[in-house]
Amino acid sequence: MVHMCTVVPISLTVGANRIVPTVAIPHPLGNPALNHEEEKELRRKLVEKALRALTVKVNGQTVFEDQ
Amino acid sequence: MKLEIGRIYIKDIQLGQETSVKEGVLTVDKEGLIAKLKEDERIKDVSLDVAKPGEKVRIIPVKDVIEPRVKIEGGNNGFPGVTSKQAQCGEGKTNVLYGAAVVTVGDVVGFQEGVIDMWGEGAKWTPFSKTYNLTVDISVVDGLTPHAHEETVRIAGLKAAEFVGLAGKDVTPDEVITYEMGSIFEETAKYPNLPKVLYAEMMITQGLLHDTYIYGVNAQTILPALLHPNEELDNAVISGNCVAACDKITTYQHQNNSVIEDLYAQHGKEINFLGCIMVPEHTTLAGKLRVSDYVLKLAKMLGADAVVISEEGYGNPDSDLLMICKKCEKAGIITQLITDECAGRDGMSQPLADTAQEAVAVVSGGNVSHVVTLPPADKIIGNAAAIAVLAGGWDGALLEDGTLMCELNAVIGSTSEIGFHNVTCRLY
Numbered sequence: 501m502v503h504m505c506t507v508v509p510i511s512l513t514v515g516a517n518r519i520v521p522t523v524a525i526p527h528p529l530g531n532p533a534l535n536h537e538e539e540k541e542l543r544r545k546l547v548e549k550a551l552r553a554l555t556v557k558v559n560g561q562t563v564f565e566d567q
Numbered sequence: 568m569k570l571e572i573g574r575i576y577i578k579d580i581q582l583g584q585e586t587s588v589k590e591g592v593l594t595v596d597k598e599g600l601i602a603k604l605k606e607d608e609r610i611k612d613v614s615l616d617v618a619k620p621g622e623k624v625r626i627i628p629v630k631d632v633i634e635p636r637v638k639i640e641g642g643n644n645g646f647p648g649v650t651s652k653q654a655q656c657g658e659g660k661t662n663v664l665y666g667a668a669v670v671t672v673g674d675v676v677g678f679q680e681g682v683i684d685m686w687g688e689g690a691k692w693t694p695f696s697k698t699y700n701l702t703v704d705i706s707v708v709d710g711l712t713p714h715a716h717e718e719t720v721r722i723a724g725l726k727a728a729e730f731v732g733l734a735g736k737d738v739t740p741d742e743v744i745t746y747e748m749g750s751i752f753e754e755t756a757k758y759p760n761l762p763k764v765l766y767a768e769m770m771i772t773q774g775l776l777h778d779t780y781i782y783g784v785n786a787q788t789i790l791p792a793l794l795h796p797n798e799e800l801d802n803a804v805i806s807g808n809c810v811a812a813c814d815k816i817t818t819y820q821h822q823n824n825s826v827i828e829d830l831y832a833q834h835g836k837e838i839n840f841l842g843c844i845m846v847p848e849h850t851t852l853a854g855k856l857r858v859s860d861y862v863l864k865l866a867k868m869l870g871a872d873a874v875v876i877s878e879e880g881y882g883n884p885d886s887d888l889l890m891i892c893k894k895c896e897k898a899g900i901i902t903q904l905i906t907d908e909c910a911g912r913d914g915m916s917q918p919l920a921d922t923a924q925e926a927v928a929v930v931s932g933g934n935v936s937h938v939v940t941l942p943p944a945d946k947i948i949g950n951a952a953a954i955a956v957l958a959g960g961w962d963g964a965l966l967e968d969g970t971l972m973c974e975l976n977a978v979i980g981s982t983s984e985i986g987f988h989n990v991t992c993r994l995y
Contacts, residue, residue, distance in 0.1 A: 507886045508852055510921045525850040525883050526775055 502553045504528060504546065508563055518553045519563045522546060568657050569747040570797040573639070573740025574665035580617045580699035586734045593667050593734060595701055600730050604703070609711055609719045614704040616948050618670070618685050620697050625689070625944035625971070628680030628953040629979050630671040631724050631806050632695050632819040635664045635732035645729040646802045648783030650722065656782070657746075657797030662735040665742075668698040668819055669731060671724035672949040673705045675717050675776065679958045681812020681979040682941075682971070689941040689971075692981040694988050695819070702948045703727045717776045721807050725818070746797050746831060751869060754839055761839040762872040766796070766826055767862050768985070769887060770816070771879045772847040776809040779816075779847075779879075786847045791861045793869075794843045796827045804845070808879075811958040813935045813975045813982040814907050816879050825986040826877055826905070841869050846876075846891070848884045859890035866900050873901040878984045881909045881935060885920040896925035907932035907982040912974070933982035933990040935959070936974050943969025 503516035506528050511519045522528035529543050553564045578591035586596040601613045618624040638644040641659020645651035670683065683695050690696030705720050748754060755763065770779035772787040779786045781794070781804050794803065804821040816824075827843065834840040844865050849855055866874055874895050878888045885906065892902045904926055908918030914934050944951075951969070954960040959976025966972070975981040980988050 506850070506852055507855065507883055507921075509886050509890065510883075513921050521852060523851070525773065 502550045504550050512561055515561070517558055517561055518556070519561070520546065520550045520553055521563065521565065568795050568797050569745065570657050570801055571660045572744045572746065572800065573660060573662040574742040574744065575662055575735045575738050576741045577664050577666035577699050580619065580667060580701060582615060582617060586731060588664065588734045588738050593664060593699065593731070595731055600727060603730050604705070604723050604726060607719060607723065609707050609715065610705055610723060611708045612706045613723075616702045616704070618683070618700040618702055618948060620685055620690070620699070622685045623687070623945035624685045624948060625941070625946070625951065626670055626672060626683040626685075626700065626702055626948045627951060628672065628674060628949055628957060629683050629812065630673065630675055630680050630720055630809065632817040632979065633669045633671075633724050633728040634819045634822045635667055635669055635728045635735075636802065636822070637662050637732040637735045639736070642801070646725050646805060649780065649805060650725050650729055653782060656801040656803040657795050661801055662738065662740055664732060664735050666699055667731070668695060668700050669724055669728040670695065670700045670702045671705065671720050672702050673720060674950070674953060675713065675720055675809050679809050679811055680953065681957065682954065682973070682977050683979050684941055684944070687942060688939060689978065691989060692939060692975060692978045694980045694983070701727070701731060704949060713776060717807060717809060721805070725805065746800060748795070748797070748834065748840070751841055758835055758839045761835070761837065763841050763870055764830060764838040765841045765844060765866055765869060765871040765874045766830055767844045767846050767874050767876045767891060768824070768826070769846045769848055769876065769878045769884060771808050771810055771884070773850050776807070778807040780805045780807055781845060786845060789845070789847060791844050791846045791858055791865060793865060794845050796831060796840070796843050799824055799827060799843060810880055811935065811976050812979045813959065813977070814880060814932060814984050816983070816985060817980065820980065820983065820985060820987045823987065826875060829986070830875065841871060846887070848879065848887050850883070855887050855890060858887060859894050862891050863894045863898055863900070866895060867898065871900055873903065875903045875905070877905040881907060882920050889921050889923040889926060893923050893925045903928040903930070905930045905932065905984050905986065907984050908934045909936055910934045912936050912938050930986075931992070932984045932986065932988065933975060935976045935982050938972060938974055939978070941971040941973070
């Protein structure tokens with residue numbers, strides 16, 4: 501399982517093993533400041549990061565900060 | 568800084584043809600106030616009414632509550648930076664119509680406004696069942712965006728409080744309370760052995776109609792800022808929040824912040840009260856990290872021994888609260904937290920979204936999910952059906968006979984995290 505969330509400390513507290521940090525609480529996977537194309541790219545990158553995180557074996561709680 | 572708050576005791580309220588206080592009876596010039604508010608062309612209609620303690624009256628949906636006041640000396644009248652020109656708040660003399668409140672009513676975004684019952688079961692839960700309320704129900708012109716709608720109602724409430732407050736201009740107050748504090752260096756020289764205590768007041772500043780304003784500045788845009796406690800007690804801080812009603816800090820509660828009052832009362836006795844840090848609650852992790860670092864830095868610069876931290880709202884701000892707590896405690900600064908609980912209707916769920924070992928001194932304002940049953944009212948000010956769309960209400964919460972079932976979530980000020988409310992703790 502991978503947990504995509506904005507407030508990583510809460511994700512750590514509740515015990516998620518794979519954590520992918522997201523954008524902001526009202527729009528975890530989007531950003532209204534971007535145009536449609538940029539936002540779609542952002543969304544795709546985050547989802548792909550989450551999918552990659554699912555393929556990684558982890559030993560304990562891991563936050564996937566970078567690509 | 569020295570502020571004298573003159574309380575004029577209000578014992579009754581009525582609508583009339585002039586605005587005055589005579590023998591404790593507040594009369595509000597109905598047509599005059601309506602005309603004043605309608606100067607804003609975004610306002611289509613204003614409906615004024617009064618609700619008194621004990622009357623079987625329900626006010627719903629409530630947006631904000633504001634205390635009517637007038638500046639007698641120093642600063643500017645009204646809300647500097649918002650309804651009047653910028654001026655320093657917290658100095659001079661301010662007369663307060665003590666016991667009266669302006670309550671703004673009307674749907675804004677269709678959720679997260681609240682309810683005030685003036686009698687019975689409901690009155691037990693909201694502090695604003697004890698005030699003589701002037702209700703200002705505002706409808707706006709068609710086509711306004713929700714943000715413009717919120718701003719219109721926010722400003723109208725403030726203007727109404729200013730208009731009504733003028734009634735106290737030439738009235739001798741029944742009681743005068745002085746709030747005076749010198750510089751931090753002067754106070755520390757006076758009380759060298761008392762622990763230095765800061766107050767960190769977290770404010771909802773999350774956009775989407777969840778904002779707080781200081782001198783008219785949206786606090787979403789600030790780094791944590793140091794305020795003299797007198798400034799908040801003197802109209803510098805304003806609520807622009809359409810959030811869960813139970814623990815949003817209404818403008819009235821900012822004007823009468825219980826934490827500030829209590830810390831002031833102990834200043835020079837048990838503590839040396841250093842001042843307030845106004846702390847924005849951000850929606851990004853970077854924002855939360857930055858703010859908690861910044862509060863710690865200010866606490867260290869000011870040499871604080873302890874920080875009292877109050878939260879506004881629940882859920883994601885729980886993490887801000889605990890970040891500030893952890894960072895301060897690790898730096899050797901004692902913390903005391905004031906929050907409330909979202910613990911489920913049976914009170915058995917985890918009360919906060921986050922937790923920390925360092926959080927050992929925590930005061931709860933109550934459980935926001937507690938369900939109350941409020942009997943039918945004789946008179947509704949506003950729109951009873953609004954409960955279906957309030958946070959803490961649900962479709963079907965309004966029974967056929969007018970009985971209202973809701974979580975405390977929907978009751979204004981019921982679980983206040985600055986302690987301005989009626990709920991208390993009992994030890995078993």
